[in-house]
Amino acid sequence: MTTELEQLRAALDGLRAGVLKKLSGLSEADARRSTVDSGTNIAGLVQHLTFAESVWFEEVVAGRKVSRGKRSMKVDPAVTLKILRADYRAACETSNQIIAAIGDPDAPVTRNGKTHDLRWVILGVIEETARHAGHADIIREQLDGTTGR
Numbered sequence: 306m307t308t309e310l311e312q313l314r315a316a317l318d319g320l321r322a323g324v325l326k327k328l329s330g331l332s333e334a335d336a337r338r339s340t341v342d343s344g345t346n347i348a349g350l351v352q353h354l355t356f357a358e359s360v361w362f363e364e365v366v367a368g369r370k371v372s373r374g375k376r377s378m379k380v381d382p383a384v385t386l387k388i389l390r391a392d393y394r395a396a397c398e399t400s401n402q403i404i405a406a407i408g409d410p411d412a413p414v415t416r417n418g419k420t421h422d423l424r425w426v427i428l429g430v431i432e433e434t435a436r437h438a439g440h441a442d443i444i445r446e447q448l449d450g451t452t453g454r
Contacts, residue, residue, distance in 0.1 A: 310410050313427045314401065320434040321397050323454050324354060325390060327441035331448070336386055340447035347444055348389055349378030350437045355393045357433050361426050362400035365416050366407070372399075400430070 307315075328336060328347050336348040355374030363369045373396045380389065410424035445451050 309424070310404065310408065310427075313410065313424065313431070314404060317427060317431050317434065318397075318401075320431060320438050321354075321393075323438045324351060324434065324441055325393065326454065327438070327445045327451075328386060328390065330451075331386070331445075333386055335448050336389075337380060337382075338448065340444050345378050345440055345444065346380075347441050347448075348380045348386065350441050350444075351389045351393050352380050352384070353378055354434060354437055355389070355396045357430060358393075358396035358400045361430050362403045366414055366423065366426055367403050372396075 339346045359371045412423045
């Protein structure tokens with residue numbers, strides 16, 4: 306029987322894989338191309354999600370400094386898709402290591418003076434990743450017609 310923590314991780318890992326799949330096969334230019342007025346693009350979504358992983362797990366849960374990604378959706382032209390993918394994967398792996406080290410969804414986590422639990426953080430990152438995976442789905446379909454998970 307799988308534990309609650311394993312189920313939460315599996316849901317998050319599935320969303321993470323979906324985000325990376327939306328980046329797969331795109332050229333550097335298309336990954337940075339926006340099809341919406343806000344300027345959102347798939348490369349920017351991956352950069353932002355890398356930052357979200359780092360903020361929530363490294364900073365909020367583990368009390369370290371944010372080490373990866375940027376909040377912004379604008380990706381420096383010097384940052385290749387290979388680098389974006391590697392940074393996102395590394396951030397996700399670090400997050401998974403932090404989750405495993407704590408090992409208890411009820412473990413207390415304090416943010417902005419309020420105490421929550423690890424489950425709250427994981428669910429928050431699931432929600433953030435799912436929202437942006439949906440954005441990536443739409444942008445990818447607009448770019449080249451690719452649909453599906």
